[in-house]
Amino acid sequence: MTGWHGQAQRRHALSRASTRFLQQHAGDFGSGMPPFGFPIRVVFFSGGRLRLPQNDLKLSVGRSERIRRRLLAWYDRHRRDLPWRRRSTDAYAQWVAEVMLQQTRVETVLTYYAPFLRRFPTLGALARAPLEDVLKPWEGLGYYRRAINLHRAAGQLRQDGRPIPSTAAELRKLPGIGTYTAAAVASIAFGERVAAVDGNVARVLARLFGVTEDATSALGRARLTNLATQLLPLRRCGDFNQAWMDLGSMICTPRSPRCGECPLSRECVALRAGQAGSLPLRRQRRPVPVVLTVVGIVVCGERVLVRRRAPRGLWAGLWEFPGQDGLPGANERETARGLVRNLGLRRRSALVRVGELTHRLTHRLLDFRVYRMPVASAHDPASPGVWRWVTAAELQRLPVCTAHRRLWALARATEVDATRAHLSGSGRTMRARGPRAAP
Ligand code: SF4
Numbered sequence: 223m224t225g226w227h228g229q230a231q232r233r234h235a236l237s238r239a240s241t242r243f244l245q246q247h248a249g250d251f252g253s254g255m256p257p258f259g260f261p262i263r264v265v266f267f268s269g270g271r272l273r274l275p276q277n278d279l280k281l282s283v284g285r286s287e288r289i290r291r292r293l294l295a296w297y298d299r300h301r302r303d304l305p306w307r308r309r310s311t312d313a314y315a316q317w318v319a320e321v322m323l324q325q326t327r328v329e330t331v332l333t334y335y336a337p338f339l340r341r342f343p344t345l346g347a348l349a350r351a352p353l354e355d356v357l358k359p360w361e362g363l364g365y366y367r368r369a370i371n372l373h374r375a376a377g378q379l380r381q382d383g384r385p386i387p388s389t390a391a392e393l394r395k396l397p398g399i400g401t402y403t404a405a406a407v408a409s410i411a412f413g414e415r416v417a418a419v420d421g422n423v424a425r426v427l428a429r430l431f432g433v434t435e436d437a438t439s440a441l442g443r444a445r446l447t448n449l450a451t452q453l454l455p456l457r458r459c460g461d462f463n464q465a466w467m468d469l470g471s472m473i474c475t476p477r478s479p480r481c482g483e484c485p486l487s488r489e490c491v492a493l494r495a496g497q498a499g500s501l502p503l504r505r506q507r508r509p510v511p512v513v514l515t516v517v518g519i520v521v522c523g524e525r526v527l528v529r530r531r532a533p534r535g536l537w538a539g540l541w542e543f544p545g546q547d548g549l550p551g552a553n554e555r556e557t558a559r560g561l562v563r564n565l566g567l568r569r570r571s572a573l574v575r576v577g578e579l580t581h582r583l584t585h586r587l588l589d590f591r592v593y594r595m596p597v598a599s600a601h602d603p604a605s606p607g608v609w610r611w612v613t614a615a616e617l618q619r620l621p622v623c624t625a626h627r628r629l630w631a632l633a634r635a636t637e638v639d640a641t642r643a644h645l646s647g648s649g650r651t652m653r654a655r656g657p658r659a660a661p
Contacts, residue, residue: 281452290455296485297465305335313386313411314345320403321368334363349380357539357621370538371398388412410460417450418463422470428502432491437502512587514548516557519633522600530608537623558593566604567597576636581625592629
């Protein structure tokens with residue numbers, strides 16, 4: 223079941239489940255202590271959602287203690303062996319790990335983390351390095367703004383002659399450190415008693431306590447953070463925060479929670495209400511816009527033209543091939559010819575259409591139309607910007623985003639195919655299937 227109809231059905235089913243749950247526990251609401259441990263005096267029920275006033279989300283001492291004990295005992299037995307956990311008191315190592323983990327899976331981070339720390343083993347080494355050297359080992363990890371902010375923050379601390387701050391409040395003042403990252407670093411490296419609630423942790427808490435607000439809304443986030451804060455132990459706060467993270471990643475997963483293996487199953491409201499897989503509720507996603515771009519692989523002999531992107535915005539500071547966003551309905555080849563004209567370069571031969579490539583980002587779908595553009599001489603283009611003519615080997619050493627690495631791989635593969643076809647005398651067939659010459 224997909225689309226709006228599926229969403230509506232799901233919401234309706236959830237609403238029915240919530241109603242059933244309320245009816246079954248009708249006697250638990252009002253005054254007194256319901257079976258899941260916190261007193262609830264007022265319940266708002268609208269649009270199929272259970273709403274509890276925030277002040278009433280108070281956990282009983284006994285229930286909090288049980289959850290703490292069970293979760294920490296489970297963590298001591300099942301914790302993931304991750305490289306940054308071997309350096310848990312090293313604030314710099316924690317900081318790098320938490321920044322890399324933003325919007326990125328642990329499995330992906332594992333391939334980047336150790337090489338990055340080998341290249342920049344200390345805060346000082348990171349602060350002294352040119353930005354381009356920092357972006358290169360980040361290549362492919364995405365969200366490059368994270369690397370730029372990390373570098374800026376390291377520079378600021380070095381300039382002020384300060385070490386990494388030891389509290390979440392101070393950490394939050396540094397570029398690129400939000401509430402979650404600050405709490406994670408402060409609790410793990412410095413033992414501060416502060417809750418770190420990311421998407422994983424929010425999901426576990428929403429299920430455990432039957433919180434039905436959208437976990438990404440301000441109210442939902444405040445409510446879940448409030449619960450996480452009440453549950454913090456007096457000691458081992460870093461371990462406790464990491465225990466939630468591991469439980470969310472390993473057991474209480476988004477689609478198929480393994481409740482049979484969960485150390486908190488006896489406390490879980492969602493499990494009891496048959497809602498384990500449906501909480502937390504999520505906002506309906508809007509379809510992402512498609513951005514059409516004509517890209518020029520501008521070549522002169524053995525060299526190809528690249529430019530550095532602006533220091534702010536998407537792929538900030540990375541190198542890319544020149545491109546021109548196309549208007550819907552615009553003639554693609556005319557846009558390609560316009561791209562060469564705007565660069566102020568003289569064509570040596572016809573443009574060749576290399577192919578198409580789509581690349582998905584979180585908020586948009588990029589649709590590239592790629593042209594090979596041989597030009598007569600390698601002088602800098604007329605358009606403003608930082609330009610460079612590079613060989614394939616030099617391009618390899620520059621920091622380039624994944625989308626443009628893919629464009630380059632496509633252009634190279636097509637070039638190799640065309641050469642093979644030419645050598646085997648089947649150039650005509652190749653042109654009919656693949657690259658097409660544009661006048
Ligand atoms: S019992 Fe199931 S739904 Fe509840 S916290 Fe554990 S894994 Fe998540």
